[in-house]
Amino acid sequence: MKSKSLYASFYEIIQKIPEGKVATYGQIASLAGYPGYARQVGYALNSIPEGVDIPWHRVINARGMISIKKGGGFDDIQRLMLEEEGVIFDSNNRIPLSTFQWLPMYDSHDE
DNA sequence: GCAGTGACTAGTA
DNA sequence: ATACTAGCCACTG
DSSP: OOOOOHHHHHHHHHHTOOTTOBEEHHHHHHHTTOTTOHHHHHHHHHTOOTTOOOOGGGEEOTTSSOOOOOTTSHHHHHHHHHHHTTOOOOTTSOOOGGGBSOOSOOOSOOO
């Protein structure tokens, strides 16, 4: 089997996300073979090794919003980078379903 | 090994 | 709609 670390598996999935598309932490974890590891995905992104190009900005939470609450302005950076790739935000600051690469389920709880 | 922490999620109030 | 709680699991000290 692959002796790669969890993070490496997450990175692979994230790198497979095409431009203009996004994915949730939970989806990435499941696709990596570790369902329920959503938190670790976020943790992994925070530990991204230098010199590696990983589109961390294409990773969002299950609400279709940016989860980063850091004051470093990373949340703003993520939004800008997404917009540059063609990702749009609605009035609720949320990304439409059509933008999700993988989305098996979704509650119709939106407006 | 234990306690605290966290870029999460789903459920409940 | 928001606020809080519990479950989740790896990393750090």
